[in-house]
Amino acid sequence: MLFDNDGVLVTPPADETQAAATRDAFREVGVDAVAQHHLDAIVTGVTVADLSEICTAYDLEAETFWKAREHHDARSQRQAFRAGDRNRYDDVDCLSTLSQNCGVVSNNHHSTLAFVLDRFDLEPLFETYYGREKTIESLRLKKPNPYYIERALSDLDGDSALYVGDSESDVIAADRAGIDSVFLRRPHCRNADLDVTPTYDVETLRDVVRIADGHSVDESRAR
Incomplete structure (x- = not known):
């Protein structure tokens, strides 16, 4: 099985937690203002094509941004479990x-x-x-x-x-x-x-x- x-x-991760982690990732690579629909796309199940398009919009190298995003997302999940939120x-x-x-x-x-x-x-x-x-x-x-x-x-x-x-x-x-x-x-x-x-x-x-x-x-x- x-x-x-x-x-x-x-329990699943909260959308707000994942969105906050994604904002942190953008800030790490130098982007402070992110469109809501781009945040939503990443949180709700981004595809390779979506990611390429989003990174192009902010003149980012996709590999660099994704490394930051995965780091912050994993960290936020561990914190949520340790805090008892999950x-x-x-x-x-x-x-x-x-x-x-x-x-x-x-x-x-x-x-x-x-x-x-x-x-x-x-x-x-x-x-x-x-x-x-x-x-x-x-x-x-x-x-x-x-x-x-x-x-x-x-x-x-x-x-x-x-x-x-x-x-x-x-x-x-x-x-x-x-x-x-x-x-x-x-x-x-x-x-x-x-x-x-x-x-x-x-x-x-x-x-x-x-x-x-x-x-x-x-x-x-x-x-």
Whole structure:
């Protein structure tokens, strides 16, 4: 079984925190005034093409800016966890009852994912984990690209699995990897209206455990 991290195992980062980290990155490379739509583009899932266009607008070298952005973003996330502004979900403990080998695949930085697993003593639950490297190229590999999901499946010697996520891109990535998906309706995505259909649609990780154990879950099949 494979799990997303932010919004599944731990609470997701706040948009305001990510925006502040992005402003800090711009300041580091000499830009004090940034258009709101550029901040929004970076926070909500910037592509390589978007990043190139944004950096051109401010006469910045993309590699230099992205290095600064990733540094400040990772720092802000660690600070949020240490301050208690972000935490793990209470139902994560139920994953210890799973008999299947498990892994984590996240669009967050690999180093941030390692920090989270260590801070909340989650490492024993998972055989493998992948986040993206702090490079521009990693933007091409993040979900919905199934690249990291496929790497994790290879580590687990599995060609069938469940991927548990909280976003439409998670469902698409699972489908592209040829595995079933679980859309987990945490509070931040409780009323999300998806344009894709997950294999299962549930509200807690306890539902996921029941699915993995082969038990029925009321209304867990996607609507």
